[in-house]
Amino acid sequence: MRTDSQLSTLLDELHRHGASHDAGKPDRLDRLRNLEPDTAALLALLVRAVRARRVLELGTSNGYSTLWLADAVRDTGGRLTSVEVDPDRSAQAAANLERAGLRELVDLRLQDAADALAQSADAAWDLVFLDAERPAYPAYWPQLLRVLAPGGLLAVDNVLSHAGEVAAFRELVATEPQVSEALAVTGAGLLLVLRTGAPPPR
Numbered sequence: 707m708r709t710d711s712q713l714s715t716l717l718d719e720l721h722r723h724g725a726s727h728d729a730g731k732p733d734r735l736d737r738l739r740n741l742e743p744d745t746a747a748l749l750a751l752l753v754r755a756v757r758a759r760r761v762l763e764l765g766t767s768n769g770y771s772t773l774w775l776a777d778a779v780r781d782t783g784g785r786l787t788s789v790e791v792d793p794d795r796s797a798q799a800a801a802n803l804e805r806a807g808l809r810e811l812v813d814l815r816l817q818d819a820a821d822a823l824a825q826s827a828d829a830a831w832d833l834v835f836l837d838a839e840r841p842a843y844p845a846y847w848p849q850l851l852r853v854l855a856p857g858g859l860l861a862v863d864n865v866l867s868h869a870g871e872v873a874a875f876r877e878l879v880a881t882e883p884q885v886s887e888a889l890a891v892t893g894a895g896l897l898l899v900l901r902t903g904a905p906p907p908r
């Protein structure tokens with residue numbers, strides 16, 4: 707297991723690697739598109755604050771946000787499941803988690819986000835981080851609502867940087883009575899959606 711300062715050093719290295727990798731890739735889909743560090747820190751804080759033990763990430767890439775989430779679930783005594791459709795990126799994430807000493811806390815799946823949601827039980831997740839392909843988000847919404855536990859949190863990145871692409875999704879969220887929402891104006895904009903209802907007793 708790495709110390710906090712060793713993990714910070716590795717996260718800094720991955721962030722720099724992601725930025726320089728993406729700078730040379732004109733096609734968006736070739737980029738790693740890692741989360742902004744301040745957004746990642748907020749997300750990890752939220753995992754700890756709501757004491758999320760069952761965490762799902764949709765869109766692993768090479769595992770930058772995955773390391774942040776895995777470090778947080780280590781503190782809550784939970785586990786992280788993270789899904790990715792690109793085998794090379796998923797393998798990079800596995801290697802990065804090994805380097806961080808966090809590999810055993812994460813179930814990395816080579817799986818489509820839609821399948822991961824469809825195969826999840828009702829109320830299966832305390833926190834879901836959605837960071838995949840934005841045009842698919844409206845189709846995910848009914849399943850996201852179903853799989854979020856009462857009191858569970860959904861976090862969606864890029865709602866400010868790509869406001870137009872998530873407009874239809876945001877409309878679905880805004881008109882759903884079973885949730886409340888807030889927008890964290892950090893990084894590319896992180897939408898936080900709380901599934902209302904009493905959480906199970908601790």
Ligand SMILES: C[S@@+](CC[C@H](N)C(=O)[O-])C[C@H]1O[C@@H](n2cnc3c(N)ncnc32)[C@H](O)[C@@H]1O
Nearest residue numbers: 739740741765767770771790791818819837838
């Ligand atoms: C924005 S990047 C994720 C960045 C990652 N969360 C991070 O901060 O390092 C989006 C990733 O989602 C993957 N992806 C796209 N569509 C997907 C889908 N339907 N199911 C699972 N993964 C998907 C892409 O291959 C890409 O690696």
